[in-house]
Amino acid sequence: MRIQIDFDKKVRSQTVLALERFLNYNLIEINHGLTFEAIFITFIEKPKKTQKFKRKFLYKKYADISIPLDFSNYSELNLVDFNNAFESIIENIEVVNEIDVKNRDFKILKLKENIISLRALLPKNNLALEFFIENSKELDKEIHLKRMNCRKEQRVSNKRDLIKKLKGFRAYDKNDNKLLRPYLNKITNILENNLKLNQLLSPGYSEIYFSISDTLEDAKTEFPLEDWYEYTYCEMDYDKFESLDVINKFNYLSGILSSSLDEICRIDHLDKTTIEELKAKFQNDLKEFLTNGSPEQIEDELKAFSRNEKILLNRK
Numbered sequence: 001m002r003i004q005i006d007f008d009k010k011v012r013s014q015t016v017l018a019l020e021r022f023l024n025y026n027l028i029e030i031n032h033g034l035t036f037e038a039i040f041i042t043f044i045e046k047p048k049k050t051q052k053f054k055r056k057f058l059y060k061k062y063a064d065i066s067i068p069l070d071f072s073n074y075s076e077l078n079l080v081d082f083n084n085a086f087e088s089i090i091e092n093i094e095v096v097n098e099i100d101v102k103n104r105d106f107k108i109l110k111l112k113e114n115i116i117s118l119r120a121l122l123p124k125n126n127l128a129l130e131f132f133i134e135n136s137k138e139l140d141k142e143i144h145l146k147r148m149n150c151r152k153e154q155r156v157s158n159k160r161d162l163i164k165k166l167k168g169f170r171a172y173d174k175n176d177n178k179l180l181r182p183y184l185n186k187i188t189n190i191l192e193n194n195l196k197l198n199q200l201l202s203p204g205y206s207e208i209y210f211s212i213s214d215t216l217e218d219a220k221t222e223f224p225l226e227d228w229y230e231y232t233y234c235e236m237d238y239d240k241f242e243s244l245d246v247i248n249k250f251n252y253l254s255g256i257l258s259s260s261l262d263e264i265c266r267i268d269h270l271d272k273t274t275i276e277e278l279k280a281k282f283q284n285d286l287k288e289f290l291t292n293g294s295p296e297q298i299e300d301e302l303k304a305f306s307r308n309e310k311i312l313l314n315r316k
Contacts, residue, residue, distance in 0.1 A: 001111055002028050002038035002147060005085075009042075014077040016043070018123075018132035019085050021139050026118055029146040031154055033106035039096060041089065042066040045074075055098045063099055067092040079129050083122065090115055141221075148220050152267055159269045160203035167206045168192050171257070172222065174213040177238060182302040183253055184212075190285050191257075191278070198278040203268055205230040210257055212236055232264040246295045254286060 005020045006012050040062055044051060047068045056064040069088045071081050093112050123129040132139065169191045171184035188210075202208075207229040211222040219233040234256050244252055258279050265275045290298065 001030060001032040001036075001114075003041065003089075004038060005041045006043060007040050011075075013071065013074045013081075014133055015071070015074075015081045015085065017136075018077065018129055019082055021132045021136065021143065022121075022123075023089075023115070023118070024143045025139060025146075026121065027111075027114055028143055029150045030110075030114055031150055031157075032108075032111045032114075033104075034154060034158060035101055035104050035106040036063040036096070037061045039063045039065065039093075043069040043071075043085065043088070045070050053095070055095060057099050057101050063096045065092075065095055065099075067095065077126070077129060077133060079123065079126055082129060086115075086118075086122065141217075144223075145217060145220060148223070155267045162201035162203060162269075162271065164202045164204050164206055166195055166200040166202050166208065168195070169208050169210065171210040171212060174211065174218060174222070175238065177241075179242060180212075180238075180253075183249055184210075186289075186302060187250070187253060187257060187282075187286070190289070191282055194278055194281045194285065198274055198281060200270065200274050200278060202230070202270065204228075208232060208261075208264060210234055210260060212256075214238055230264065230268070232260040234260045246298050247290050250286060250290060254283065258282075 003020060003023045005016045038061075040058065042054065042065070044053065044066050045068075047053075051068075053068075054064050054066040058064040067088055069085055071084075072078060073081065090112065093115065094108055096106070096108050123131070169188040171188050173180050173184065204227055205224075209222070209224075209229055209231045210233075211219045211231050212234040213219040214236065216233055216235045219235060222231050222233075224230055236253075236256050241249060241252055261275055261279065264270065265272055293301070
């Protein structure tokens with residue numbers, strides 16, 4: 001379970017940031033149910049007697065709550081505030097159950113028990129507390145990968161109905177290799193055209209994005225912000241790609257992207273027969289493209305696919 005604290009404040013406390021990393025490092029890989037992707041917690045200092053605390057289902061995916069806590073010094077890293085905030089979360093976390101959600105799938109008592117179990121791991125001194133600030137980049141990267149692993153396992157273990165027609169593919173090269181771009185555009189163009197003959201259904205998204213990098217860990221730093229698209233991840237050897245001729249460049253890339261289609265098929269329980277038909281038609285069309293012209297003609301045609309892909313938002 002992912003937890004964000006005081007996410008709506010412009011300047012967040014260093015103590016809050018340390019606590020957020022501490023909790024996520026230890027909790028984010030644990031599956032507590034599908035209803036909430038994250039819990040957003042806002043601390044309210046010196047609440048009035050008539051204070052109304054938030055209990056919202058935000059964007060149909062987040063639990064958004066506020067709870068009382070007075071800081072001794074909000075702006076500075078502080079072990080006392082860290083421990084008080086930790087205990088306040090334990091004391092108040094069950095208010096998530098007050099959020100009105102249909103068909104709730106969330107194990108709040110398991111989450112509370114998991115948080116309580118972290119008392120033994122709490123920082124014992126300022127040096128241990130500073131670790132969560134001074135190593136923020138490394139910790140955030142590890143937390144993200146843990147989050148991705150949990151999300152994948154949730155999708156694998158919870159088969160969803162296939163309800164949405166897939167309409168397109170996009171490929172994003174995180175290293176922005178200019179030589180690679182035209183090949184990716186040609187491949188995704190062929191795949192997209194073949195969807196008209198081999199209609200593929202998904203659990204809710206209409207586009208698949210290939211995130212490509214030299215390591216899977218780096219490729220997985222991309223994450224869908226909306227539910228109408230989903231990522232699948234590819235690892236490639238850029239030096240090997242650049243050493244190949246035109247035809248083998250296509251063969252190398254098509255193998256990598258086909259494997260990533262198999263992976264998203266496994267994770268989201270897509271129809272394997274349709275995936276295989278789509279891949280077979282893609283290979284036939286690619287072979288036809290590569291055999292109908294000389295390497296020089298192929299390279300000239302690739303120049304027509306030189307556009308850069310940009311991540312699209314609000315394209316439902």
